[in-house]
Amino acid sequence: MIRTTRAVSVCVLFVFLTLAFTFPMGQHLGSAVEDYQDALLNVWITAWDGHQLLADPLRLFDANIFYPYPRTLAFSEIILTNALVSLPINLATGNPVLGYNLALLLSFVLSGFGMYLLAYRLTRRSAAGLVAGVFYAFNAYKLSNLAQVQLLSLHWLPFMLIFLDSALKGPWGDHKGSPRQNAASRGGRLPELVSLLAEAWPPSRPALHFALYLVLQCLSSFYYAIFAALVAGLYILCFLLTSRAATSLLALARLPVPLALASLATLPFARPYF
Known part of the structure; x- marks a missing residue:
């Protein structure tokens, strides 16, 4: 079983690595996204999910696009867990871009930390866990798809x-x-x-x-x-x-x-x- 102090240290390390690998995103969390196509669509999806879960959860998929077609949220990914992460931030700040970007960065931290824990469990070696976590969280595939948060969401x-x-x-x-x-x-x-x-x-x-x-x-x-x-x-x-x-x-x-x-x-x- 990994010690709490080591787990916290590893988690903090992955926070710093995330900020480094995604620089300068950390400087513009509330005002910018990766691009103006898929990223903005995903900001809207996560904001809609959070809004509708509180307002009318039984009609979650009846989004406010492409009227009069029903279940229009199903035209894309639902990204629900990211929406749940960003919901408290959106409610506190009224800024869905900030909530989206923080959920995106958290996916890198959890990817690295989760893979560290898995590799450590299988090998009992902290170094192996760190190497596995870094490669899993910051590989070229993930870093080249920053605009598609659904493609980054392998952290669970x-x-x-x-x-x-x-x-x-x-x-x-x-x-x-x-x-x-x-x-x-x-x-x-x-x-x-x-x-x-x-x-x-x-x-x-x-x-x-x-x-x-x-x-x-x-x-x-x-x-x-x-x-x-x-x-x-x-x-x-x-x-x-x-x-x-x-x-x-x-x-x-x-x-x-x-x-x-x-x-x-x-x-x-x-x-x-x-």
């Missing part, structure tokens, strides 16, 4: 994988598992169905956090919802290939309920696109 993915790993392997990622997993792997005679149900309900805290970050990633960009599903699927496949059958079966039993909850939370926002 590392947190999703951290909690998926914890849900499957245990809090330390050491495959020690729960008592039921250990009993099953030693050939214990616990009734298999009862053991599976006991692992599935109630869902563990890491499994619920996995579902939460999966939803946050999906609602940041539906492009990346597909990638999140692929990455999670590949990770689960690797877990199955490297774990004993009894252990992996009981671990997998923890996922259906959180996945169902994530699907239910995402579906209302995905349906207008179809």
Whole structure:
């Protein structure tokens, strides 16, 4: 487990790196955006999301463009999690550009910090975490798409994988598992169905956090919802290939309920696109 002081230091480091890599954006947070096309569209989307969530959330997708067509917000990405981040700033300042830019910069900080935590969990090496975090947050792909905040919004993915790993392997990622997993792997005679149900309900805290970050990633960009599903699927496949059958079966039993909850939370926002 990473110490709080180290975590804060790493987070502060990524704040400074974000300001350096995006310079001079930090000097014009409330008055300028990356360009006058996609960036302005995304400022409007995040401002509309916040406004409509407070005014009439059941008609979120009936945006004030392209009248009389319905569900016009679905003509582009919803960018909902960025809108939630920028909403308090917009309410406090009345400046949607400031809220948008701060949410954009936060995506770099969380990308770097999240990947640092994931790499540190897998390697137990702080240097490996820093290298992974820097490359994940400040690669050429992200820095060349500053106007498309939906393409920058990959910052929930590392947190999703951290909690998926914890849900499957245990809090330390050491495959020690729960008592039921250990009993099953030693050939214990616990009734298999009862053991599976006991692992599935109630869902563990890491499994619920996995579902939460999966939803946050999906609602940041539906492009990346597909990638999140692929990455999670590949990770689960690797877990199955490297774990004993009894252990992996009981671990997998923890996922259906959180996945169902994530699907239910995402579906209302995905349906207008179809």
